Amino acid sequence: MTDTTPGTKGTDTLTRLEQEGEIAADYLEGLLDIADLDGDIDMDVEADRAAVSIISDATSRDLQKLVGRDGEVLEALQELTRLAVHRETGDRSRLMLDIAGFRARKREQLTQIGAKAAEEAKGTGKPVKLDPMTPFERKVVHDAVAAAGLRSESEGEEPQRRVVVLPA
Template structure:
């Protein structure tokens, strides 16, 4: 971990299962309120795994699909984290998913890693990926390590990206 990481990427406070479930409930209440304001239907599911609360919004048809774009999901997650933080007084690591968009993005990231690994196998020394969120970078770091390659984050803020190279 480099010194360039933001406070949000630093080692997070470990929360109990009850605290994570409470964060999930607060997040679900907030998202439900937003869906009501914009008159969208959606079913909310809360899960706790890997030290994080996950809130998934499903159903709702075509109208909800418009919220499932990566930028919209990231914005919804950022707003939800702020709402939870305002209630709890601590940084929230809530993960929000709309219509399975997180799984779709995870699959897309795996394809990016496959393409980068193929370029390295073909002789490139390193491959720089597009900027991505800290959560996405974590997924990519894990995928790259599983494949026996090396990755590191470079850049600042919204321009922070991963660079993949041979181990």
């Protein structure tokens, strides 16, 4: 039964996201055991979504296998983890998975790309089209462009969807 007391909606959301994180952590621990890989699982709630990270004390060379080339394996594992959460809860999950700090490093790079594109659009007064990106990458770039005071939009069809930074 859902609590309908005024002011509890935020608490319910946090509890739901924490539950998603727990389900995801259990799923990923099983995966690490099957693959015979060492890694610790860290859970958090960031920007209204569950965030789960697999980190390692040792050189994260083993975990790089779970990241893959340019994060391709990481993306697939994130989708599988979301499906595991969906199977348990019946709700679609927006869970974000990071492995060995790959997404954190990628986020920094993408923020710089977005800021640089915003500066270029401001300087030239013309739209700046970026290379095709994943939904995660586009979101980070859109946020960086907005922080620079400009608008951006996505155009094209997956997997060739790209961000276009619009001048003021």
